[in-house]
Amino acid sequence: MNEPAETAEKTPLEERLIDLIKLKGPITVADYIADALGHPHDGYYMSQTPFGTDGDFTTAPEISQIFGELIGLWLVDAWRGMGAPKDFNLIELGPGRGVLMEDILRAARLRPEFIRGAHLWLLETSGRLRVEQQRRLRGGGLDPMWADEFADIPSAPSLIIANEFFDCLPIHQYQRVKSGWRERLVGLNDSETGLDFVLGKTPPKATIGLPPASESKEGDIAEISFATRDFTAELCNLLTDHGGHALIVDYGHMQSGLGDTLQAVRDHKFWPPLASPGRADLTAHVDFEALGAVAIDHGAVAHGPVSQGLFLERLGLNLRAEMLCKDKPTEQVEKIRSGAYRISAPDQMGEIFKVMSLSGPNLSAPSGFDDL
């Protein structure tokens, strides 16, 4: 952490949150995240430049074109496994600058029937990023349509891709105290000049799915994302009723567990999560076990998760990297190889990032998951 919350500059959103909390009391961590990322005027994705060296962080498709190209081929293969429908939705959740979709479409153009049948839908909350997506995808072979809500996308067989989307969805946090669990809330510090974590006074409902008190100790933090549960349920209803696959790539854990995973990043460095809301990116690890359980409850099939490194290797990462290196100058060869290394090596993004497929019933396992 580089600067404590009290000494960082106060953002307009922080001022408003302080006033709101003074008036109405502490808010949930989920409401705090939703505002910090998605406030229509001051939210992080509405007002900042998140990506690249000038931004706060970088993502796998921004590092190497191979990531999107392999996923493009994965999507074509999954489409074939669905019986190559003549009309289907190709949906990206949280497309950022559109780099991933640009690479996907370049690879998928190898099968013109895939492109002819696809209706491209982008679910994007940020107006600024929509403009960038439109610019980048011009000439890519498909005219994108934008959706504000997942429910706005017409019902049809669907192929869905989400890279680093679920980690943006709000989480609730709970802290174990002597007598059981209490919700961890965002309130004010003692001088009422800044935000600070406080605890709710009453126990949360017993039905929300917290671990038993006997399996935790005082001070432990548990996280539940109701937003992820609801979103996954909606997505799986579409896959169950109309067929298709969703490929979810994110950092997170294979098995549900305890721990505080809320983190903020600014200028490629960790930042205190309650400092400068709206100016730093906020994320939490995705609980893949919980995601798979929701899928199964809604009649879908969950494949994986597998680590991103293993998944990309199974799809042919090394072969594609060597193909790209052919006849290229040394400097470019080094760039291609280092990009491939960064997205796949266990000490880079290869292990912490996981890949899971949620699929409609009666479909064969998609590639990368076939022997699981």
Ligand SMILES: C[S@@+](CC[C@H](N)C(=O)[O-])C[C@H]1O[C@@H](n2cnc3c(N)ncnc32)[C@H](O)[C@@H]1O
């Ligand atoms: C970390 S970026 C990932 C970008 C891209 N997938 C990539 O790999 O480069 C998160 C993306 O999700 C979008 N986003 C975040 N929360 C959203 C929400 N609730 N609804 C729609 N889009 C959202 C952001 O605006 C951004 O485009």
